[in-house]
Amino acid sequence: MFDLELKKLQTEEPRTPEGLPEDIIVSPDTHRANRIPPGQSRTRKWPILDAGGPPRIDMEKWRLELHGLVEKEASFDWAQFQQLPRTKVFSDFHCVTRWSRLGNVWEGVSTRDLMKAVGTISPRARYVLVHGYDFGWTTNLPLDQFLAEDALIATHHDGEPLSVEHGAPARLIVPRLYAWKSAKWIGGLEFIENDKAGFWERNGYHMNGDPWREERFGY
Numbered sequence: 001m002f003d004l005e006l007k008k009l010q011t012e013e014p015r016t017p018e019g020l021p022e023d024i025i026v027s028p029d030t031h032r033a034n035r036i037p038p039g040q041s042r043t044r045k046w047p048i049l050d051a052g053g054p055p056r057i058d059m060e061k062w063r064l065e066l067h068g069l070v071e072k073e074a075s076f077d078w079a080q081f082q083q084l085p086r087t088k089v090f091s092d093f094h095c096v097t098r099w100s101r102l103g104n105v106w107e108g109v110s111t112r113d114l115m116k117a118v119g120t121i122s123p124r125a126r127y128v129l130v131h132g133y134d135f136g137w138t139t140n141l142p143l144d145q146f147l148a149e150d151a152l153i154a155t156h157h158d159g160e161p162l163s164v165e166h167g168a169p170a171r172l173i174v175p176r177l178y179a180w181k182s183a184k185w186i187g188g189l190e191f192i193e194n195d196k197a198g199f200w201e202r203n204g205y206h207m208n209g210d211p212w213r214e215e216r217f218g219y
């Protein structure tokens with residue numbers, strides 16, 4: 001009996017984008033016939049992975065700061081962040097340590113909507129350095145990846161508020177790149193001209209990080 005249930009769990013097909021409500025943005029990779037990138041295996045659990053554990057965040061002091069090469073720098077407190085338009089995204093999540101979690105529904109503020117609030121981005125800006133609240137943790141990614149239609153600052157996952165371990169109160173989600181680019185406990189977005197390695201990138205991980213091209217290490 002137990003064996004049978006276990007088998008069912010392991011073979012159950014992932015949720016597909018067909019039949020989702022119209023207002024959910026569907027990440028294009030979820031339309032692939034094979035949704036598992038090379039060298040990855042599917043997990044039905046959601047592992048917790050980070051470099052130093054959750055930071056203590058005082059919600060009175062929480063800010064999301066946008067700075068660098070933007071027309072006007074901006075800082076949202078939690079109440080202001082709640083006023084921004086909300087978006088839902090259906091996407092897969094690929095960790096460079098070789099697990100993939102398929103069919104996630106994220107809810108939060110799309111990066112495109114967030115950027116509308118700060119005027120234009122300088123044409124010189126080509127990369128984003130994302131800052132977490134944990135010990136000055138950072139990750140870098142190309143601006144066009146950050147502004148992909150399915151990228152968002154998420155507060156909810158599969159209908160539940162994010163747990164602290166998974167990045168509450170808010171985390172970045174960039175479905176088209178490996179999960180280490182999806183910064184938990186987000187506090188800042190710095191728009192820069194020249195690419196600058198973040199925490200894992202300084203330790204050998206890829207500057208871009210496309211799972212379909214197995215951009216795990218190096219440039």
Ligand SMILES: Nc1nc2c(c(=O)[nH]1)N[C@H]1C(S)=C(S)[C@@H](COP(=O)(O)O)O[C@H]1N2
Nearest residue numbers: 047048049050051132166179180182183184
């Ligand atoms: N701020 C911050 N964000 C982070 C990390 C981290 O150490 N600090 N780890 C990254 C890594 S390596 C992965 S695989 C994902 C894992 O997200 P999860 O713990 O919600 O599965 O978060 C990423 N975001």
Ligand SMILES: [Mo]
Nearest residue numbers: 049095096180
């Ligand atoms: Mo990771």
